[in-house]
Amino acid sequence: MGATLARRRSAERPERTGYEISKQDAAASQLATAIWLWANSWDPVSVHVLASAAAEVVGVLRRTNGTPPVESEILSSLASEFDEVFEDYLKTSFNFMKHGARDPSAKLRFNPNESEWVIYHACVDYLATFEVAPPEASLFLVYMTDHWPWL
Numbered sequence: 001m002g003a004t005l006a007r008r009r010s011a012e013r014p015e016r017t018g019y020e021i022s023k024q025d026a027a028a029s030q031l032a033t034a035i036w037l038w039a040n041s042w043d044p045v046s047v048h049v050l051a052s053a054a055a056e057v058v059g060v061l062r063r064t065n066g067t068p069p070v071e072s073e074i075l076s077s078l079a080s081e082f083d084e085v086f087e088d089y090l091k092t093s094f095n096f097m098k099h100g101a102r103d104p105s106a107k108l109r110f111n112p113n114e115s116e117w118v119i120y121h122a123c124v125d126y127l128a129t130f131e132v133a134p135p136e137a138s139l140f141l142v143y144m145t146d147h148w149p150w151l
Contacts, residue, residue: 023057028134030054031122035136038119044112045097051115052094055122062129094118120144 021029034050037043096108123137123144133141 023061024130027054027057027061027122027126030057031119031126032134032136034115034119034122035134035140038115039136039140044115045110048094048110048112048115048118049097051118051122052098055118055125056094058122058125058129062125065129067128116144 030050031054034047034054037050038047092108096106096110119140123133123141126137127133127141
């Protein structure tokens with residue numbers, strides 16, 4: 001999907017004509033771009049924001065279809081005292097990065113390794129929702145299962 005949008009961008013000159021995209025297109029493009037940036041060790045903040053945005057879109061689509069996103073499955077498997085801690089862990093960095101109006105002088109200790117897990121959740125949810133994933137997502141899942149065999 002991401003490559004399709006990139007080709008469409010250059011062929012149709014969207015700044016002049018515009019074009020329609022679906023939520024699936026948006027999530028695929030965000031996810032593919034996040035993975036590409038991550039694989040090339042470029043801009044960890046953009047990686048995190050793009051992956052989190054894709055995960056959010058796909059999570060909403062899964063909930064709409066009556067299926068909980070991966071994040072919900074993980075939360076339900078944790079003891080109740082860890083639910084809030086884990087949910088905060090998953091969302092704190094993304095919320096900090098996307099909400100500029102909240103406390104403009106605030107700082108965050110960001111661990112770029114969080115992004116691998118956000119990308120992983122987005123890939124799994126995307127694949128479960130649409131039964132096909134962008135090639136970058138498929139390769140990323142292979143990478144993760146190679147590095148984390150217990151997944």
